[in-house]
Amino acid sequence: xxxxxxxxxxxxLDKCIGCHxxxxxxxxxxxxxxxxxxxxxxNVETKPGVGYPRRYEDQEHWKGGWMLDKRGRLVLRxxxxxxxxxxxxxxxxxxxxxxxxxxxxxxxxxxxxxPAGKDIPVARPRSVLTGKPTAIxxxxxxxxxxxxxxxxxxxxxxxxxxxxxxxxxxxxxxFLFHLPRLCEHCLNPACVSACPSGAMYKRVEDGxxxxxxxxxxxxxxxxxxxxxxxxxxxxxxxxAEKCTFCFPRxxxxxxxxxxxxxxxxxxxLGLLLYDADRVGEAAATPDEHDLLDAQRGVFLDPHDPExxxxxxxxxxxxxxxxxxxxxxxYDLVMRYKVALTLHPEYRTQPMVWYVPPLSPVLDAxxxxxxxxxxPDHVFAAVTRLRIPLEYLAELFTAGxxxxxxxxxxxxxxxxxxxxxxxxxxxxxxxxxxAVGLTARQAEDLHRLLAVxxxxxxxxxxxxxxxxxxxxxxxxxxxxxxxxxxAEPRKVMLGIPTLRRRTTGDHG
Amino acid sequence: xxxAPPTLAAATGGTDLLLWVAVPYVCLAVFxxxxxxxxxxxxxxxxxxxxQLLEHRWLRWGSPLFHLxxxxxxxxHVVGLAVPASWTEAVGISEHTYHTTxxxxxxxxxxxxxxxxxxxxxxxxxxxxxxxxxxRSDKLLFPLLSATVLLGITATAAHNVFGGGYDYRPxxxxxxxxxxxxxxxxxxxxxxxxxFQLHALxxxxxxxxxxxxxxxxxxxxxxGYLVRPYLVYRRRATTARPTARLGTSAAERxx
Numbered sequence: 001x002x003x004x005x006x007x008x009x010x011x012x013l014d015k016c017i018g019c020h021x022x023x024x025x026x027x028x029x030x031x032x033x034x035x036x037x038x039x040x041x042x043n044v045e046t047k048p049g050v051g052y053p054r055r056y057e058d059q060e061h062w063k064g065g066w067m068l069d070k071r072g073r074l075v076l077r078x079x080x081x082x083x084x085x086x087x088x089x090x091x092x093x094x095x096x097x098x099x100x101x102x103x104x105x106x107x108x109x110x111x112x113x114x115p116a117g118k119d120i121p122v123a124r125p126r127s128v129l130t131g132k133p134t135a136i137x138x139x140x141x142x143x144x145x146x147x148x149x150x151x152x153x154x155x156x157x158x159x160x161x162x163x164x165x166x167x168x169x170x171x172x173x174x175f176l177f178h179l180p181r182l183c184e185h186c187l188n189p190a191c192v193s194a195c196p197s198g199a200m201y202k203r204v205e206d207g208x209x210x211x212x213x214x215x216x217x218x219x220x221x222x223x224x225x226x227x228x229x230x231x232x233x234x235x236x237x238x239x240a241e242k243c244t245f246c247f248p249r250x251x252x253x254x255x256x257x258x259x260x261x262x263x264x265x266x267x268x269l270g271l272l273l274y275d276a277d278r279v280g281e282a283a284a285t286p287d288e289h290d291l292l293d294a295q296r297g298v299f300l301d302p303h304d305p306e307x308x309x310x311x312x313x314x315x316x317x318x319x320x321x322x323x324x325x326x327x328x329x330y331d332l333v334m335r336y337k338v339a340l341t342l343h344p345e346y347r348t349q350p351m352v353w354y355v356p357p358l359s360p361v362l363d364a365x366x367x368x369x370x371x372x373x374x375p376d377h378v379f380a381a382v383t384r385l386r387i388p389l390e391y392l393a394e395l396f397t398a399g400x401x402x403x404x405x406x407x408x409x410x411x412x413x414x415x416x417x418x419x420x421x422x423x424x425x426x427x428x429x430x431x432x433x434a435v436g437l438t439a440r441q442a443e444d445l446h447r448l449l450a451v452x453x454x455x456x457x458x459x460x461x462x463x464x465x466x467x468x469x470x471x472x473x474x475x476x477x478x479x480x481x482x483x484x485x486a487e488p489r490k491v492m493l494g495i496p497t498l499r500r501r502t503t504g505d506h507g
Numbered sequence: 508x509x510x511a512p513p514t515l516a517a518a519t520g521g522t523d524l525l526l527w528v529a530v531p532y533v534c535l536a537v538f539x540x541x542x543x544x545x546x547x548x549x550x551x552x553x554x555x556x557x558x559q560l561l562e563h564r565w566l567r568w569g570s571p572l573f574h575l576x577x578x579x580x581x582x583x584h585v586v587g588l589a590v591p592a593s594w595t596e597a598v599g600i601s602e603h604t605y606h607t608t609x610x611x612x613x614x615x616x617x618x619x620x621x622x623x624x625x626x627x628x629x630x631x632x633x634x635x636x637x638x639x640x641x642x643r644s645d646k647l648l649f650p651l652l653s654a655t656v657l658l659g660i661t662a663t664a665a666h667n668v669f670g671g672g673y674d675y676r677p678x679x680x681x682x683x684x685x686x687x688x689x690x691x692x693x694x695x696x697x698x699x700x701x702x703f704q705l706h707a708l709x710x711x712x713x714x715x716x717x718x719x720x721x722x723x724x725x726x727x728x729x730x731g732y733l734v735r736p737y738l739v740y741r742r743r744a745t746t747a748r749p750t751a752r753l754g755t756s757a758a759e760r761x762x
Contacts, residue, residue: 089571092567095560130639192739196729197732203740214550217555218554218556218557219555219557220557233557233560235640236640238554238555238557238558239551276740463743
């Protein structure tokens with residue numbers, strides 16, 4: 001047993017209102033620079049929808065993640081090592097800027113500097129890449145709230161099979177939910193495995209996956225290998241950049257910016273202990289439907305004395321073990337098993353988990369004339385109304401509807417029970433029993449999902465004092481910039497100009 | 508090291524000494540020192556500087572053509588310049604066989620490289636987003652590389668494909684080896700045709716410019732990827748060299 005700790009995230013999707021505050025604060029913190037204008041380390045998608053970049057979930061096309069070869073071995077879908085080196089000159093599976101969107105700015109200056117005239121001056125959009133006026137035809141959240149969905153959403157790669165026809169057919173009785181996405185900081189990261197220079201790595205202490213900006217040589221294989229398309233090429237520096245899980249904040253014991261600013265309070269941060277020796281085996285589980293349980297099998301119980309001993313041997317400090325025992329992520333993922341991963345079939349073992357949304361099912365109950373407060377109606381709907389269930393299963397369980405149905409029933413039973421309790425009734429525990437919860441567990445889960453305060457949602461132990469020297473070395477500079485010490489230096493040939501004028505008056 | 512024997516100075520003029528002894532050694536010195544400097548000072552700038560994100564239709568053909576052509580051209584130069592004619596004759600390759608092979612293989616390699624480079628230059632000039640992202644080092648590199656490649660292929664075409672044939676092995680190659688064996692023989696190249704001389708000089712300048720351009724990515728060819736483990740774990744304390752260095756000095760202060 002090789003115990004490692006990872007700081008992981010859970011998002012409760014029923015609470016996401018799609019306000020994009022996480023995306024905006026993330027962008028202001030990390031990607032408001034030339035070269036990554038088009039990159040959103042955190043973005044919020046409307047589902048059903050094609051996502052950002054367009055149809056990124058179509059791995060037949062983009063070749064992201066892992067797969068099992070004919071002999072059952074775990075291989076990168078984009079090909080073996082030699083094939084990767086042979087495609088260095090031109091990567092055939094790299095999304096182009098059109099697959100993301102052309103970033104724009106606006107002629108704000110025109111609003112104040114335009115000469116007096118009949119018409120009110122307007123701020124026209126200009127491409128940040130060319131400086132020329134442009135028409136905005138796509139964006140990172142173009143389909144927000146199903147806008148333009150009749151035209152585009154049919155391209156959602158999750159809409160496959162016979163049931164998908166029905167989704168399109170009944171679009172006027174449609175359903176939608178928001179899906180915030182960031183780097184999954186996988187246990188078995190495909191991007192790290194595909195990096196020819198070995199510049200990408202997973203940190204032993206907290207599992208955060210990072211790009212060493214000094215070692216990255218711009219071979220851009222990580223972009224292809226990541227099935228979530230959460231590694232980006234900075235076209236100004238020629239290097240890969242990705243979500244850092246706000247490691248400077250995490251090291252200081254603070255939540256990530258997206259979590260901190262989440263209006264719906266739907267994000268949870270906490271530690272998970274895992275056995276690094278079992279990761280490869282779990283990722284190579286033959287049946288895709290078993291991948292979720294295989295990944296759960298990699299996690300270790302922080303209350304188990306054997307695990308605690310092994311964790312101490314691996315050098316995990318006591319306050320981290322304590323944080324692991326208080327981890328809300330462990331409760332949601334392992335104790336109550338209500339959190340699922342996005343596309344486990346990519347076999348990267350993502351560490352950002354989602355509590356699937358009950359709302360599409362409840363909408364469907366209303367449409368069918370049922371009573372959404374009656375658990376019997378909702379239970380029946382969960383099993384009978386195939387459309388949202390099949391869709392959620394495509395996203396979160398590799399198509400296994402039973403698992404998603406189980407989680408949704410658990411949430412339904414919890415709601416109905418807690419509603420009765422809140423109204424002063426004793427509470428009918430039959431529905432709870434049916435989903436395997438005791439009254440006490442229900443109250444605990446309800447507290448965690450509905451009323452948990454800041455310190456309950458974010459249990460982030462600070463990095464350790466032993467590393468203080470290393471950390472002070474980091475704190476005075478931007479982690480995505482050059483790590484050359486802060487002494488003044490001349491900008492010489494070959495060093496990219498980091499600011500490009502986008503006001504449009506250049507030739 | 509670079510001081511030529513007295514007989515050398517007597518036999519050749521000052522201009523020849525400058526062009527065929529001083530310039531090559533200065534360029535080589537800049538090449539070596541420049542690389543050491545860049546590697547130590549600018550790991551962040553050490554990259555292929557890929558622009559595939561912005562344009563991929565031309566790059567899809569241009570980049571593989573250019574790189575494969577370049578590999579063949581480099582191999583051809585190694586054989587033509589570094590291997591003396593006496594060695595090839597010793598293993599039974601006649602001058603005629605050598606010449607025919609060299610012209611054919613060289614033409615294929617050269618045309619491939621020129622076609623690829625042409626496409627890469629075209630996309631850089633024609634795609635506005637890439638043109639705006641072209642930095643000063645690219646503005647030096649692309650013309651210099653193009654000039655070297657074009658002079659080289661023109662020399663071959665003019666003298667060996669369509670011309671009467673020029674054997675560079677007793678002349679240019681001798682000069683080239685002399686530079687590296689520290690016994691410069693500038694007189695060996697002074698009689699070579701102008702195109703060959705210009706090609707040699709632009710190549711020297713290209714080597715001098717090399718460490719300051721994106722060409723440095725050549726030395727980062729990721730061969731080690733073939734044998735390293737797929738998953739890379741790193742400890743936080745050793746994430747970056749400066750960090751480690753500062754960590755050490757802090758430890759020293761405590762001690």
